[in-house]
Amino acid sequence: xxxxxxxxxxxxxxxxxxxxxxxxxxxxxxxxxxxxxxxxxxxxxxxxxxxxxxxxxxxxxxxxxxxxxxxxxxxxxxxxxxxxxxxxxxxxxxxxxxxxxxxxxxxxxxxxxxxxxxxxxxxxxxxxxxxxx
Amino acid sequence: xxxxxxxxxxxxxxxxxxxxxxxxxxxxxxxxxxxxxxxxxxxxxxxxxxxxxxxxxxxxxxxxxxxxxxxxxxxxxxxxxxxxxxxxxxxxxxxxxxxxxxxxxxxxxxxxxxxxxxxxxxxxxxxxxxxxxxxxxxxxxxxxxxxxxxxxxxxxxxxxxxxxxxxxxxxxxxxxxxxxxxxxxxxxxxxxxxxxxxxxxxxxxxxxxxxxxxxxxxxxxxxxxxxxxxxxxxxxxxxxxxxxxxxxxxxxxxxxxxxxxxxxxxxxxxxxxxxxxxxxxxxxxxxxxxxxxxxxxxxxxxxxxxxxxxxxxxxxxxxxxxxxxxxxxxxxxxxxxxxxxxxxxxxxxxxxxxxxxxxxxxxxxx
Ligand SMILES: [Zn+2]
Numbered sequence: 001x002x003x004x005x006x007x008x009x010x011x012x013x014x015x016x017x018x019x020x021x022x023x024x025x026x027x028x029x030x031x032x033x034x035x036x037x038x039x040x041x042x043x044x045x046x047x048x049x050x051x052x053x054x055x056x057x058x059x060x061x062x063x064x065x066x067x068x069x070x071x072x073x074x075x076x077x078x079x080x081x082x083x084x085x086x087x088x089x090x091x092x093x094x095x096x097x098x099x100x101x102x103x104x105x106x107x108x109x110x111x112x113x114x115x116x117x118x119x120x121x122x123x124x125x126x127x128x129x130x131x132x133x
Numbered sequence: 134x135x136x137x138x139x140x141x142x143x144x145x146x147x148x149x150x151x152x153x154x155x156x157x158x159x160x161x162x163x164x165x166x167x168x169x170x171x172x173x174x175x176x177x178x179x180x181x182x183x184x185x186x187x188x189x190x191x192x193x194x195x196x197x198x199x200x201x202x203x204x205x206x207x208x209x210x211x212x213x214x215x216x217x218x219x220x221x222x223x224x225x226x227x228x229x230x231x232x233x234x235x236x237x238x239x240x241x242x243x244x245x246x247x248x249x250x251x252x253x254x255x256x257x258x259x260x261x262x263x264x265x266x267x268x269x270x271x272x273x274x275x276x277x278x279x280x281x282x283x284x285x286x287x288x289x290x291x292x293x294x295x296x297x298x299x300x301x302x303x304x305x306x307x308x309x310x311x312x313x314x315x316x317x318x319x320x321x322x323x324x325x326x327x328x329x330x331x332x333x334x335x336x337x338x339x340x341x342x343x344x345x346x347x348x349x350x351x352x353x354x355x356x357x358x359x360x361x362x363x364x365x366x367x368x369x370x371x372x373x374x375x376x377x378x379x380x381x382x383x384x385x386x387x388x389x390x391x392x393x394x395x396x397x398x399x400x401x402x403x404x405x406x407x408x409x410x411x412x413x414x415x416x417x418x419x420x421x422x423x424x425x426x427x428x429x430x431x432x433x434x435x436x437x438x439x440x441x442x443x444x445x446x447x448x449x450x451x452x453x454x455x456x457x458x459x460x461x462x463x464x465x466x467x468x469x470x471x472x473x474x475x476x477x478x479x480x481x482x483x484x485x486x487x488x489x490x491x492x493x494x495x496x497x498x499x
């Protein structure tokens with residue numbers, strides 16, 4: 001699959017934090033999955049598309065100093081494991097804050113940002129990052 | 134007024150459409166005029182005084198007109214529970230759209246969950262592209278083409294390094310959701326004035342705008358803002374004292390207060406909507422964000438005159454009355470303009486050049 005078709009395919013859930021909920025066990029997943037890893041065949045036909053609230057809390061975080069060229073302008077930046085209120089844990093950047101204000105357990109909410117640009121003439125990928133409440 | 138080709142577009146008679154919800158977004162970073170003056174050898178006190186500017190907003194490297202517009206539109210939707218499937222149009226006005234070809238409007242529509250069938254386009258008319266969108270959406274609502282529509286004005290404009298514009302060109306945006314149901318503010322009427330004036334322009338492919346120095350003030354800004362304001366007051370049979378608030382396009386802190394005085398408005402009427410001293414000139418977001426700050430504080434029955442200006446040149450005037458719905462409106466579900474101005478981080482000129490991509494980099498930076 002090309003990069004462009006990946007971006008296009010992921011647009012819906014990256015823009016709006018859309019995942020799946022297994023209506024067999026109640027677990028929610030992000031990114032979306034076709035089958036629940038706990039319930040396997042039991043979950044077939046019971047996976048429901050859900051839009052997460054975008055609220056969550058920081059489980060852990062790290063400051064990135066060594067980044068690829070696409071992210072160099074933002075260095076140093078904070079990368080965190082965010083546990084969404086609905087359960088799934090996702091990796092995302094924490095933006096617009098003083099690094100001293102970031103702590104484990106801090107409440108965060110989703111922000112819409114540029115994720116990556118393919119040079120100056122390529123496509124721009126947008127998606128979720130997080131901000132402190 | 135001057136004896137030139139001067140077109141006043143007559144809008145339809147007042148209907149019951151107006152602002153159903155609104156939301157703004159201003160980036161977190163700021164730079165002070167002292168810091169810009171330090172680099173270019175200007176006298177900081179003179180620049181601050183001449184432009185009446187204390188700081189301007191700077192977008193972070195991962196922000197652009199699309200991300201700012203999405204945040205503004207989402208803030209509007211936090212305050213009013215409108216089903217995105219009922220939003221039939223979206224117009225984004227800007228002079229710094231991320232793509233030359235590929236609409237910002239569809240990115241925003243996708244990010245707020247609008248379905249397949251909606252009207253969309255990006256608008257450009259210097260700093261009044263967002264308010265032109267408001268007029269268009271209002272007309273579509275009034276003619277029952279759509280139930281609700283979004284008009285967004287947003288920019289991440291740049292002034293050429295060393296140019297006076299660098300002190301004010303900033304980033305921010307505001308989204309107005311327009312409809313007929315549950316309006317918090319009726320748009321009683323709107324009109325536009327337009328002329329062909331070379332006051333400010335940017336050619337295709339050029340990174341920075343140019344301005345016809347002697348055209349920016351009198352034949353540009355003041356002529357159009359004042360003509361549109363007067364035409365609106367004539368049409369509505371109002372005088373300056375009939376309005377509780379007035380808000381103008383604000384390329385700097387000076388022009389709007391001068392226009393206000395010429396038209397007989399007092400500081401009490403214009404100070405709430407005057408944001409440029411704190412955030413700079415957000416171009417297409419400028420008047421609309423000023424209006425957002427006014428709506429943040431207004432109460433039922435308040436009357437507002439709002440007039441934008443776009444170089445090239447023209448002005449859009451809006452006569453607005455806040456309705457009783459404002460009492461139940463969930464204003465605090467999204468940050469007010471005051472809140473957006475509160476928590477900021479000041480950066481130096483070096484950081485500013487990195488953020489705004491105005492330093493030449495090698496392979497280690499994309
Ligand atoms: Zn399951």
